[in-house]
Amino acid sequence: MALDTVAIAQSSPDTSQPFAELGLKPDEYARIKEILGRRPTSSELAMYSVMWSEHCSYKSSKVHLKQFGEKAPKSDVLLVGIGENAGVVDVGQGYAVTFKIESHNHPSFVEPYQGAATGIGGIVRDILTMGARPIAVMDPLRFGPADAPDTRRVLPGIIAGVGGYGNCLGLPNIGGEVTFDETYAGNPLVNALCVGVMKHSDIKLAKAAGAGNLVVLYGAKTGGDGIGGVSVLASETFGAGGSTKRPSVQVGDPFVEKVLIECSLEIFAEDLVVGIQDLGGAGLSCATSELASGGSGGMKVQLDKVPLRDPSLSPEEILMSESQERMCAIVEPSKIARFLEICKKWDVTVTVIGEVTDGKHLEITWNGELIVDVPPRTVAHDGPVYNRPLAQPAYIDQVNGQKVNVPIPVSTAEIKAAVLKLAAAPNLADKSWVTSQYDKYVQGNTIQSQPDDSGMVRIDETTHLGVAISTDANANWSYLNPYQGAKLALAEAARNIATAGARPLAVTNCLNFGSPEDPGVMWQFAESVRGLADGCLEMGLPVTGGNVSFYNQTGSVAILPTPVIGVLGVIQDVRTRTPMSFNKAGLDLFLLGDTQEDLAGSEWAFLHNQRVGQSPDADLQREMRLIELLLEGNSFFAAAHDLSQGGLSAGLTEMVLRHKVGVTISLDNAGVNLISETPGRVLVAIDPSDNARLAGLANKNSIAITKLGITGGDSLTINDAVISLSELSTAHTSTFPKLFG
């Protein structure tokens, strides 16, 4: 293909261009021509197509996401908000913490190992780009039915990819989720969260300021992998036939990324960059246009200087390539020598590819010929915005109008069978098969990890300051009521932080949905965003950033609406955290919060193929009082554990198996009380001498408490139902090895 230059584009306005194949709609193509006053060159077309893709431009979600700004609660902890690579939160003592979740769903279905691996790689670079040392990762995952043949292909590959990449970076994996539902068959969800820490003064932004400053590309060489990944892969529905798009999936090399991290941190420590951006989705197109528009707009880039793994790549391909492990920095000329020296120490390939100008255009040349001449903002930020039609889907009234019809265990034998059935259910079973493939010890600061309610890492060895993170979603509730579902997920994540004694501070999210071109899906999305924004405002937790993943559907079947909510909290002294279980006998076990007959969307209903009824309403005022109770009680709680999926039955199972210390409880209406999933409940164990203190706290915060029983023994005993710990353990731990080997 002959080189298409700006001059040629000007003189050949009628050349036919493959905008549709690149994922652009006719009106979007017309808009590009209007912006430029001519047809785009093929390189410009490549840039606009990837940057205006759903994945990069948020064109279908923008009109809804702005609620996170409009409804933002007053908060003095937010140092950097939505719009940068990741939000940054003040956690005290001069420390800033940055965290974010992103999806890598579609690539992980096509190529599970590499898709998941590069999902970790991408989010880690986002955190690094803020100037932070990445300190932990988490990964909420969702798969098709546990026993489906394709799940056996997808799940082991994804787990190995998450582990293979994260382990090699030396990042502890401190939690996540593994959940199964048939709607995720063909659309597994791979969400990856990374958290990083820095001092306030070290925060870096993506801006190319200062004419004459150099544009420096460093890290891996550019190859032909992942070309058009965002436009072709992430922004289109898979055909039911499932044609593979393997060439669009990136291939990662964690070793290169590990070296890139250490090299970058050394560069940051010497304050050698003015601005920085990683190369992820949309590669150089994204990095150059975002850096330029973050500054005054002017930048010149010599594309032929980009080091290539494959010398046959065309300029369009170089602009679109999503080769991993690359960073783009803006460096003052006086600091470039030291910058190059540090790269040399780490054997990192580094090339000056251009400079910041005092103009307003991003100009890219190829062997001296001008091939891109655009106002960078039009590429990076002024993409199309769609107010897509939305309509409450017909199923809502239908399912909300039905009552859950499931057997309620009554007899002693039924109670025992129900507890064992829930303990072994794939969604609730022990996840060690997964998490033992992840390094949780590296860096030596992991205080809590799976199966604890939240992940917790120490950030200062002297003062013992730490942060806790939890990610949660309840897609069954979101299906029944997306507005409440999002609020309930937020409440659960915040509660999971507070059970350990950490105070919730800020929120990130990864919103996984079907096709935005389906008005019903769009309605689910809009309701979820509205619920989350309202919930965050009510709880006083700012949204720091997030990610939207649309087109998670096969044919006309969309995934359950799955807004994954991540909450970050801070704990002043990690040594004082409340553990999730008790390790001795003779403690009193209490249930905080009262239990209703909330079976809609429950795991018990799921196990009986019932996805009907009305989700509970989120009572965030009560959730906030419960959080205050937990934080105050942290000083004397021996253990605290959140109740969520699987209700009291699952909560008791997880607690007694943790340290193999049983419990004996008596329970009225045991069947419903064991399987109901009323939100806002926590199990706590306390020394009997602290009963009055707990009663005082409960009274002060208006939270109902119920004494269930006493810890000890080698069984979980509920009224007359005695379940030995060994029997319970076998049920709980056999599921994954049986399914996945």
Next chain:
Amino acid sequence: MRVGVITFPGTLDDRDAARAVVVGGAEAVSLWHGDADLKSVDAVILPGGFSYGDYLRCGAISRFAPVMQLVIDAANKGMPVLGICNGFQVLCESHLLPGALTRNADLHFLCRAQEIEIINNQTPWTSAFQKGEKVVIPLKNMEGAFQCDDQTLAMLEGEGRVIARYVGENPNGSRNLIAGITNAKGNVVGLMPHPEHAINELTGPSAQGLGFFTSILNAMVK
């Protein structure tokens, strides 16, 4: 008492190892893979990780790093050297220790708290333990299965050069449940599990890993 901790590109547990050295009571000295001197250290630790990305074979490239020639020379003269996980693999590739570490029997990366039994407490890295003492420290690796030929195995067992064994079910397919071995002189030790991640109960499964780091201090003071 100065203990060097080597960082190769891709090393992950260097800061953890340095922390354990300090908690154990010695001074930790950072050594870079390209260094041309050992900075007057009294002992050296090769920490865990994926040096050079584990390209080719784990440890196969690291053995040629400039600093390794110095380590090999010093080890042959009796300097205490401890290789943990990837460090163990590097020591095998460097022929300071016999055998090789191959992929775990179930082919998965395995991370868990692992009980091991100290078999030989006569090395400078294990002297703080009782013979037969059982300790719980993290095991985390992909290539952790110790393999060697029958003759080498008989030699290691016969000369008391197995320094630690896994307790219970074999976690990775290692011959004779071997978790760690030493050289003929007893100064070079390779250990698959990670004592540097078990120096307190807050961040590790126990504080029992600290014994490896207090051992070296005792060995030097003597």
